[in-house]
Amino acid sequence: EDKVVQSPLSLVVHEGDTVTLNCSYEVTNFRSLLWYKQEKKAPTFLFMLTSSGIEKKSGRLSSILDKKELFSILNITATQTGDSAVYLCAVEAGTYKYIFGTGTRLKVLA
């Protein structure tokens, strides 16, 4: 059965800290891995990764995929209170088929 596992489930840090969120997967037909940020309701797209070892970067956020070990990490440096959200990892495992993890809830304290 295809599955996506995120860790940790929740995390509390202070502003300025660096955090690393993990996403591991087991799917039979991997196409891509996506990261989303969900602050209140609508998840918003962060990154899509298809190739191993190529870092995607956007400001203080970066992500990389390891297709050999079947995981991805999302790094956030110099965290701010506005980074507080649930971070969702999803794997595209076929047409129409996106498998989501349960998410990591990040809280950044001022």
Place this chain on the structure above:
Amino acid sequence: ETGVTQTPRHLVMGMTNKKSLKCEQHLGHNAMYWYKQSAKKPLELMFVYSLEERVENNSVPSRFSPECPNSSHLFLHLHTLQPEDSALYLCASSQMDKSNYGYTFGSGTRLTVV
């Protein structure tokens, strides 16, 4: 605003009621989705419409009935729901020939069944 609009934002309904959730996308996408998000669970795909053809998740109870009258609109008709159906229902859209950005999600409808 993401380009995917869901109404209503909140809905409280009794178990004998019939209601509908509405989703509209203004992105020119050709696929639309309903997801259910319950506390501490992964998003669960409920229904997919691609070019107005339905691809259904067989584990969805028949008390949930989708309708896609055109490529911009998607409905989820609800009847005789159970309290465990209380959740956030998210609509999403995508362009099936370009998976570069995955989905665009709406803000969801928070459904409470009493």
